[in-house]
Amino acid sequence: MYDLLGNILTINFRLNGEPCEAVAVAPTKTVLEYLRDDQGLKGTKEGCAEGDCGACSVVLVRNGTDQRVAVNSCLLAVGQLDGAELTTVEGLSERNGELESVQQAIVNEDGTQCGFCTPGFVMALHALRHSEETVSEEIIHDALAGNLCRCTGYRSIVDAARAACTVAVQGTTPRADHETSEAHEVGGQKFFAPKTLAQLVALRAAYPDAPLLSGGTDLGLSFSKGREHFPTTIFTQNVVEMRHIEDRPDSLTIGAAATYTESLPFIEAAWPSFATLVRRIGSRQIRNVGTIGGNIGNASPIGDTPPCLIALDATLQLQGPNGPREIVLEDYFLDYRKTDLAADEVIAAVQVPKLDESQVFRTYKISKRYDQDISAVIGAFRLTIENDVVREARIAFGGMAATPKRAAACEVALIGKTWTEETARKAGTLIAEDFAPIDDHRASAAYRVRVASNLFVRLFRDLAGQDVTEVVTL
C-alpha cells in the first residue's frame, strides 16, 4: 500500500452511498468475491464468473464520470474501484422498505421465478432507468443482452423494463470525482494505476511481464476463473491521455482506454454499420468498461473490432520509451496472439480515417445468438464505388484465420469491376483462396467458408437496398 514515492495508499470508493476503504484486499480480487466474502453482501450472485450471464451485475459510476453504468462484478478487480461509486442490489430500496421502481415493476409483472438472476436484471435496468436514452424495445433488449434468465422467458421482465424505465428520473447522478491512488500493494501483489501516459510507459518498462489491465473484460477471466494472482498489474483506465476521443472531420482517434460505450456515439456518426456491430460486442456490462484498445491488444483471432478497423485502414498509435510510433493495424497482427508490439510499448490510441463520399462500409457478424455471442465469422467491407465501378476494396475477416486478415483475392476480383450481384457473388467464391479456417464449437470450416462467401451477396443486396437482408430487422 505504497505509492511510487513510498506513501501509504488504499483503495477508496463509495459503496451504496457510504465511504468505503478496501483494506488488506488483494487488488485483483474480483469485486464479486469482495462483495460476497468481505462485505457479506450476498445479493450479488455468481452465475458464470465469465461475464456472460449478468447475475453479478452491479452499477458503477466510474471515476471521472457521471453516468451510472452496469458492469459485471465477476470480471472487475477491486483495484478498479478506486475513486468510483458502487451500487449493489442492497443499495437500491429505501430504508422504509419501499422498493426502487425497477424492483417494484419486476414484482408487479411477475418477472421472477427462481430469482437467482433477478438482482442482476434489477441492476441492469436500474442503470437503464438512469441513462438519458429514449427507451424503446430495441434499447431494452440492448440493456438486457448481458443478463440471462432461464425461467421466465423474459416477456415479464421486458414488460417491467418498459414500465419502469420509460419514466424520466428526477435529478442527476453526481460525478465520481474522488482522488485515486497510483499504486497499491497487498500481500506482495502490486497494482499500479498511473495517471499519465509517461507514467504508464515507465511502468511498462519497469515491469515488462505485468499484464496491462484496461476494462478487464478479458484479463478479468484470469482473476475470476483462472485464479491467477499476478505479482504486478498495471491498470490503464486512469491514464488521462488514453481516455481521450478526438473527432476530426477526416478521422476519429479513440484512446486505448476509452470504453466501447464512450466510443459508440462517435462510431455511430461515422460508420453506422460498425456501431451496430459494437452493440453486439459482449453486453452493456462488458462495453461499459471494455475497450477497443483491449480488443486490439489481446490480438484474438475472433475479436470483433479488428476486421472492421483493418477494413477501415486504421493506424495504431503506440508509445514506448523512445517516444511514439505509428503502425498500420493490418501489420500489427503477426500470428495467433502475436503482435508487433514491443515489450516496452503500449497502445495509446487507434486512429480511423472516415469515409469519403465514394466509400461505403458494412460489417456483418455471424453467430449462434444475435446478442452477446462470439463470432463464427465476421466480415468487414469498405468499398469505393464510382459510377457503379469498384475502384477500391478493403475487405477483412475475423474467425477465418489465426489473425484478423484481409481477403486479398476477393478484393482483386472486385476492383475494376462493375458492381453487380454477380460481381459480388464471384468475388465471394474466392474466399477459399484467401482463408483456410478451422472447425470448432462455433462452426465448421465449411460453413465458415460458405457463409463468408455468401456475405458478399448480402453486401450487394444490402447496399442496393432492394431486399431486407437481416432477420433481426424484422
Added chain:
Amino acid sequence: MSAAEDIVGAVHTKVRHDSARGHVTGSARYIDDMLELPGTLEVVLVTSPHAHAKIISIDVSAARAADGVRGVVSAADIPGHNDIAPIFDNEPVLAEGIVDYVGAPVVAIGADTYDQGLAAAALVKIVYEELPAVLEIEDALEQQLFTYPPQVITIGDPENAIADAFRKIAGEVRCGGQDHFYLESNVALAIPRDDGDLHIYSSTQHPSEAQHGVAHAVGIPINAVTVEVRRMGGGFGGKESQPTIFAAIAALLATQTGLPAKLRLRRDDDMIVTGKRHDFLFRYTAGFDDDGRIEGVDILMGMRSGNVADLSPGVLARALCHADNCYYLPNAVLRGYPCKTNTVSNTAFRGFGGPQGMLVIEAILEHIARELGVSLDDVRAVNYYGTEDRNVTPYQQTVKDNIIVPLVNELRTKIDFDGMSRAVDEFNASHETLKKGLALMPVKFGISFNTPKLNQAGALVHVYTDGSVHLNHGGTEMGQGLFTKVAQVVASTFQIDLDNIKISATRTDKVPNTSATAASSGSDLNGMAALNASEIIKDRMSDVAASHFGVDSDVIEFRANRVYAGNDSVSFSELAQMTYDERQSLSAAGYYSTPGLHWDAAKMTGNPFNYFTYGAAVAEVVIDTLTGESRVLRADILQDVGRSLNPAIDLGQIEGAFVQGQGWLTSEELVWDKSGQLLTHGPSTYKIPGSRDVPPEFNVHLLEDAPNRFPTVFRSKAVGEPPLMLAISVWLAIRDAVSRTADHRHFVKLDAPATPEVILNAVEDIRMRDRG
C-alpha cells in the same frame, strides 16, 4: 360470495410468487448465501481428464499435506457404499477402478479456502491407463453397448402393416442434448451434528434421494441425515439426481474432518461434471394410406444414456410413451436403446424424454405430408386420437380426456392461421434473401411419474393458537411457484388469507420418503397432501365449533377468515385457540397417492398417467438463406391447465418453458471434441436464449372453462413441462421455411438444434435436390 367475503390469495387467483420481493432485493437466500459457520471448508473436485481409463494409482499425500487442506477423499475413503444410483446400482460417488467420462469426480479436497483447495488439487497424482472410448450413439448401437436392456413398446402388427401399406417412408433425424443452465449451479453444504449425524443443505429437487445417497455413502442410517432446501436458483430436472453426488461428497468430507464442508460447483465444472438432456438418434419407417393415415410405424430411438443409467430408464420410457403425441398409431413398434457412451450420464430435463419422443413423430408426419404433397396439418387431421374410438395408446392406456382437436381449432381460429399462412407466402414471394415459415404444434402430455410408486406425497400442517399456519410438504421450490400454489391450497381450505400461511423449507425430517419434485407433478401431489392435512385439522376444528355453537358439525362453514354456524361465527384464530383449549391436535400429516396407476415395465404397457394435458402453439419464423440465421417472429399458445391454481404463475411457466424449448431446438448446441471433452461449458460458448430471442409477438392463452375431468387438486392440471414441447413449433416452422424455398417439393433434412449452420446446410441441400 361478495368480494368482502373472499379471502386474499385463494386458489384460481393471480398470486405473486411468495419470494418475489426477496428476489428483487437480493434478500432471498440461496445455499451459498447462508452465513457460514467458522471453519467451513471449501470443497474442490479432481475430475477425470479421460473419457475412458483405468485408474492405476491415486496418490493424495502431497495434497493432504498442502496448506489449508483439512480433508481428502477418494473412493478408498468412503466408509459406506460408493454408489448413488437412483434406479440401478454401481453408479459411484467417486470413481473407483475406472473413469468413464471426462469430468468424473475422482478425488475431493476440503480446504480452508477455494484457492487452497485448487492448489492442493493440482498436487493429486493419478496414474491412468487409457482405454478405448465410445463417444457416438451410432457406435454404441452398433456394438450393442447399453446401460440397461432396451425397452420396446409394440402394438398391433407393425411389420405387416408397414409392408402392406400403399405408401411408405423411411428416414433418420436427430436432436441434440441440452444443458439445464440453471443460474444457480449445484451446491451442497454438510454440517456435522451430534453422534455422527449430518445436516445437509442441498440444491436438490429430491431431498429424500440426497438423504439416501448421503446415508449410504457415509454408512449411517437414513434417520441420521437431514436434508434441507428452501429454494433453488432453477432446477429443470438437472437437480433431480445430480445433487446427490455433491451432497454425498460434502458429507464425506464433513464426516472425515468434523467440519462443515461446502461444495459449490463453478459453472464450467457444473456443465462438465453433470448430466444433461439426452440427445437422440431416430430411425423410422412408416406405412400410410393416400390420406396420410398411419397404418404402421417402426421407430428406433438411440438415446445417449452416457456412462451409467441414472434416470435414463424413466426418460426413455417417457420418450417411447410420447412418440404417439396426439396421434393414433394402430400398429407400432417403438424401440428404445439406452446407448452407453463415455460421456457424462444424461439425466432428467423438463419433459423427461417427452420432447424427444414428440419430435420424431412430428418429423414423420411432416415426411408423410411432403410425400403426399399436402400440409402437415392435413396429415395430422386424419391421425388425431379419437374420443370414442381410435383412442388407445401404443402402451395400451385409453385416452379418456382428449380435447386436442377442439383446442387446435380454437387456436387456429383465434389467430387466423390460414391468413397468417397466406401472409407468409406473400412475404416469401417478395423477398429473395429472407424466407418465412409457419407451423403449428399440438401437444398431449401424460401426467404422473411413469413409475407408479413415485406418485405419492406428504405434507405437514400446523395451526397455531393465533390462527397462523405453518406449512411444509415434500415438494421443493426451484422457481416454479410450487410453494405459493400449495399455500393457496391451504389458504382456500381453511378459508383464511394467504399471508397467514408460513411457507417453510423442504426438510426430510418433517416430511419423509418423498418423491422428486419432477414430472410436473409438484402441485398435483403436494397440493393434495397439503389439502389432506388441512382437512384433517379443519374437521377437528369443525367439531370444536359445532360443540361450541351446539350444532352439527356439517353445518359449520369456514368462510372469509371466520367460521360460521348459521349467523353465529368466530374468527379462525379464536377457533384455533378454542381447539387447543379443547385439547384437540392442531397439527396433521397429510398424504396423497394418485389413484388408478399401473405400469408393467417388462411389457411396457399399463395406465401410467393419471390424465393428459393438452396444448397447441403456432410459431412464425424467418430464416436467412445466405447465412442460415433465424428468428422467431411470433408465437401464439393455447394451453390447457385445467382450472388454474394460479394463472399468473402458470403464464410464467408456459412462457418460460416455450423459450427454453426454443433454445433447445435453435441456439443451444453442445459440442464435444474427439477425445470426449465438452467444448461448450459456459455461457460464452453455450448460448441459451436472451431477451431479444423471445418472439416479439408472444401471445399466451390459458384454455378457459377447462376443469380437469379427473379429481385433481381444485381441478387444476400440471403445467411445468408440457409447454416446453410447444416449442417444437419453432423447429417445424424453420423446416417449413426451408421447405418453402423449394415450394414444398422435398422433405427437409434438418436436425435439431437448428443453428445457422444447420439451417444453411438444409437450404443448400434442398436447393441442390430441387435442381436434381
